[in-house]
Amino acid sequence: MTITESAAPPVLSLRGITKNFGAVAALADVDLDVGAGEVVAVVGDNGAGKSTLVKILAGVYRADAGAVRFQGEEVALESPAQVHALGIATVFQDLALCENLDVKANLFLGRELRPFLLDDVAMEQQSWELLRQLSAKIPTLKVPVAALSGGQRQTVAIARALLGDPKVILLDEPTAALGVAQTAEVLNLVERLRDNGLGVVMVSHNMADVRAVADRVAVLRLGRNNGVFDARSVSSEDIVAAITGAADNAVSKRASRLAAGTEES
Amino acid sequence: MTRVENAPAVDLQDERLLAPKTLGDSVRAAVRRVRDGDLGMLPVFGGIIVIWTVFQLLNRTFLSSTNLVNLSFDIVPVGFLALGIVCVLLVGQIDLSVGSVSGVSAAITAMVMVQYGQPTWIAIAAAVAAGSVIGWVYGQGFNRFAVPSFVMTLAGLLAFLGVQLWLLRGQNAVNLPYDSNLVQFAQLWFVPAWLAYVFAVLAAAGVFAAGWIGARTRRAAGLSAVSMRLLVMRSALILAALVFAVYYLNRTRGVAWMFMLFVAFVLVMHYVLSRTKFGRSVYAVGGNPEAARRAGINVKRVYSWVFVLCSTFAAIGGVLAAARLAAATQSTGTGDVNLNAIAAAVIGGTSLFGGRGSAFSALLGILVIQSISSGLTLLNLDSSYRFMVTGAVLVVAVALDSFARRSRQAHGRG
Numbered sequence: 119m120t121i122t123e124s125a126a127p128p129v130l131s132l133r134g135i136t137k138n139f140g141a142v143a144a145l146a147d148v149d150l151d152v153g154a155g156e157v158v159a160v161v162g163d164n165g166a167g168k169s170t171l172v173k174i175l176a177g178v179y180r181a182d183a184g185a186v187r188f189q190g191e192e193v194a195l196e197s198p199a200q201v202h203a204l205g206i207a208t209v210f211q212d213l214a215l216c217e218n219l220d221v222k223a224n225l226f227l228g229r230e231l232r233p234f235l236l237d238d239v240a241m242e243q244q245s246w247e248l249l250r251q252l253s254a255k256i257p258t259l260k261v262p263v264a265a266l267s268g269g270q271r272q273t274v275a276i277a278r279a280l281l282g283d284p285k286v287i288l289l290d291e292p293t294a295a296l297g298v299a300q301t302a303e304v305l306n307l308v309e310r311l312r313d314n315g316l317g318v319v320m321v322s323h324n325m326a327d328v329r330a331v332a333d334r335v336a337v338l339r340l341g342r343n344n345g346v347f348d349a350r351s352v353s354s355e356d357i358v359a360a361i362t363g364a365a366d367n368a369v370s371k372r373a374s375r376l377a378a379g380t381e382e383s
Numbered sequence: 384m385t386r387v388e389n390a391p392a393v394d395l396q397d398e399r400l401l402a403p404k405t406l407g408d409s410v411r412a413a414v415r416r417v418r419d420g421d422l423g424m425l426p427v428f429g430g431i432i433v434i435w436t437v438f439q440l441l442n443r444t445f446l447s448s449t450n451l452v453n454l455s456f457d458i459v460p461v462g463f464l465a466l467g468i469v470c471v472l473l474v475g476q477i478d479l480s481v482g483s484v485s486g487v488s489a490a491i492t493a494m495v496m497v498q499y500g501q502p503t504w505i506a507i508a509a510a511v512a513a514g515s516v517i518g519w520v521y522g523q524g525f526n527r528f529a530v531p532s533f534v535m536t537l538a539g540l541l542a543f544l545g546v547q548l549w550l551l552r553g554q555n556a557v558n559l560p561y562d563s564n565l566v567q568f569a570q571l572w573f574v575p576a577w578l579a580y581v582f583a584v585l586a587a588a589g590v591f592a593a594g595w596i597g598a599r600t601r602r603a604a605g606l607s608a609v610s611m612r613l614l615v616m617r618s619a620l621i622l623a624a625l626v627f628a629v630y631y632l633n634r635t636r637g638v639a640w641m642f643m644l645f646v647a648f649v650l651v652m653h654y655v656l657s658r659t660k661f662g663r664s665v666y667a668v669g670g671n672p673e674a675a676r677r678a679g680i681n682v683k684r685v686y687s688w689v690f691v692l693c694s695t696f697a698a699i700g701g702v703l704a705a706a707r708l709a710a711a712t713q714s715t716g717t718g719d720v721n722l723n724a725i726a727a728a729v730i731g732g733t734s735l736f737g738g739r740g741s742a743f744s745a746l747l748g749i750l751v752i753q754s755i756s757s758g759l760t761l762l763n764l765d766s767s768y769r770f771m772v773t774g775a776v777l778v779v780a781v782a783l784d785s786f787a788r789r790s791r792q793a794h795g796r797g
Binding site: 198199202210212213214215216217218219223227228229230233234235236239240242243246255256257258259260264 | 663664680
């Protein structure tokens, strides 16, 4: 499957999203486009508005202003359930899993089959299909989620997001709490989602992860857009410069100082 | 792809999985589960066996048919309270007022029947409805005004004790007419012997049928399922135990209808909690309310329903307490009733921390509590000893729960 990004209309498109918390403008006039089969990384420093953007896209917060187009139609993002029904699934940083319930129960939480006589067999079957599709390495569905590793939990959370057959999936810091091998597993998963034709929005702090899987990198700085880069051609320095605001900053100064052989110190 | 005859089931394909293949494997797996701290109902069964053995050694009449029949009556009123407590504990909350609510309900039953001369069913309906309303008020206070359930129901404990005294208008006790159906039900009505055996057979057959149909559906879906042999053994064991229990109780008065009512409620609640969407959401809210909310569960409605269920069960318990005593008194539902109900739920294996437990813990837990009470009474020891022993058992149960919980975490069983 080949999708030329420039030709395909974006599946999700934000224009002029604004959100104020009291006197603080958390997001001001933010634009973002996500195409089908594309991974867009959203990066930014602390307080750049990444989490606010995720919560607006997830329907947890309502934007004060701005327009959202999803699959070519103007939509309102009103509540988590409504957004999920639209086809935008969110995996929160804290995963929001019930640790006392087993994998299957978590995957179908709130969407159980046959409400008055739970169809455990069908749910287990579909769970396995979904997890196999993701090449997930979860040996059994009968253990409570508390017994799984961080990477496995992340997989369960992503699998749960995929259950409603969404068009766009939002991943909030999917690798923040993971080790090296588990991070690689999750990045493989992100690539598989893209290959399945989903639009993926990945919020991350980790520049290496972003460069590993993203097609485009959207930088937020102090609640505003600060450039969208092609992940293949941009250098890490450029992204860092956009994140911190200018070439004249602590990170780039330190980098140039190290490059110059620390003669100034 | 054609399915090879002995290809592993869909859920057993991971090579890291230690899947039981033979009966011996299943037994070893069960032993491993227990060692890792996944105790389930084991401690309470063990507790019952120890307690029954000790009391039988101390007093030969303890395990007599007569005493066990009495026990089967005595566990029911507080058992209903414990069933309600199980529900609130599962969502990680507590209701300290079940005793007072049962007292109010007993008073309402007696007053409506005796003072106002209304038919029994109206009295029962009024009492149970009052319980539901109380639960609804708790739910509102908890959801809308964010009053912690501990405080809310502590206030209820006092307030409804007041209501109970006010309803009784200073009378120490209001006696129920001894010939009313309600009193007869709670003291004299027994299941005919043949019907009791039919129930026992039906129960075992039901367990077998459910297991067999479940296993067949799972195999058809390509999933692993319990072996026929295990299924037959389990059902046969249940059949033997139930038939023996019925036979033994029938040597004297038999199986009480009131006890059957309680068992029926426990079974219904077990079904609701384990096989319905509502039950799943109860466990989810107890495990992680925020995750439940984000999964689209109406968390506030779950809390409301659980408080209503708890108070309603407490009210039913109150009606039956009045019926059992043939009177509503100022002390109905007071004293140690509250704590017995909570202790029963915890001893039965329902966690105080939410999200873990089952309806059966009400039945088994209250059996432990009432056995102690009955055994000490037979030994002519007064309530001072009963309080001390029950307190000690509660501490042991909670300590075991915490210990098993740590062990579970260490062994990756949640």
